[in-house]
Amino acid sequence: MIRMVSPSLLSADFANLQRDIEMLNDSECDWLHIDVMDGMFVPNISFGQPVIKYIKKHSKKPLDVHLMIMDPGRYVADFKKCGADILTVHYEACTHLNRTLAAIRDEGMKCGVVLNPHTPVSLLEDTVQMCDMVLLMSVNPGFGGQKFIENTYSKVAQLRELCNRKNPQCLIEVDGGVNTDNAPKLYQAGADVLVAGNAVFASANPIDTIHQLKG
Numbered sequence: 282m283i284r285m286v287s288p289s290l291l292s293a294d295f296a297n298l299q300r301d302i303e304m305l306n307d308s309e310c311d312w313l314h315i316d317v318m319d320g321m322f323v324p325n326i327s328f329g330q331p332v333i334k335y336i337k338k339h340s341k342k343p344l345d346v347h348l349m350i351m352d353p354g355r356y357v358a359d360f361k362k363c364g365a366d367i368l369t370v371h372y373e374a375c376t377h378l379n380r381t382l383a384a385i386r387d388e389g390m391k392c393g394v395v396l397n398p399h400t401p402v403s404l405l406e407d408t409v410q411m412c413d414m415v416l417l418m419s420v421n422p423g424f425g426g427q428k429f430i431e432n433t434y435s436k437v438a439q440l441r442e443l444c445n446r447k448n449p450q451c452l453i454e455v456d457g458g459v460n461t462d463n464a465p466k467l468y469q470a471g472a473d474v475l476v477a478g479n480a481v482f483a484s485a486n487p488i489d490t491i492h493q494l495k496g
Contacts, residue, residue: 283452283473286494287312287345288487290336291327292478301482302339308488309495312345312367314456314476316422317360319350322374323422330363337364345476347395347456349422350374354381361388369393369416369454372400382411393454397422398430402439410448414474415440420457429458434470441471461493468496 288310293301305313315336318327328336337344343366350356353370354377360368368390375381378394385392393414394405398421405415417436420427437453444451455467456476464475477494484490 282468284468284495285311285452285474286491287314287454287474287476288481288491289314289316289456289476289478291316292482294482298336299339302336304487305491306339306341308491310342310491311474312343313340314345314347314478315365317346317348317350318422322351322371323349330359333360333363333365343367345369345454345474347416348374349395352376354384357381357384357388361390365390367391367393367414369395369414371395371397371422372404373397378408379411382408386411393452395422396436398432402436402443405440405443406447409443409451412448412451414452414454415444416454416456416476418457419455419459422457427458429460429463433457434466437467437470437472459494461490464494465496 316327318325320326344364345367346365347369368385372394382392391413393412395416397418419430419433440453452473454474455472459475459477460480481487481490
């Protein structure tokens, strides 16, 4: 069973970002999760491309970049240039999803689709075979520190069944309210990658928390 952790830098100390990146370099985490928000698709604004370039300079781990922006296909090449290794886009923000996924692949990045909590897994029936990963939001996107939505477990199980039928290599990532209490149930339901923000960066011992999250 794959068990990966991608700590969310949205919860890091922005005044000491290099310090936090170096801490993650020394941890068992697999990727660094970077949320890009435009203030339109979600009601918040976060990292831009110059900050991602800075993170790439200091990170020894792949950058897992989650675009919470309108019409993300416009910026695929730009995010490749600034250091993204994995690029995920929202189903809800893409008019031509297959085209956007193909563009991400063409740039040499891993590609993925993100589903908001209200978006059913069944909508990926004709797209999941193009994905390296599907990210399920377990909170409404836009802000860190929200409460985990319990229906996520059944959604992960539904997605695992779909992936097993259509694309067994596709990873399932979960983002929002993930902590050491619900991590085992998420892995049991079929998740492969857990995004954790507050659970890691508000911990007295982030490196140990990452170890616990990996199970």
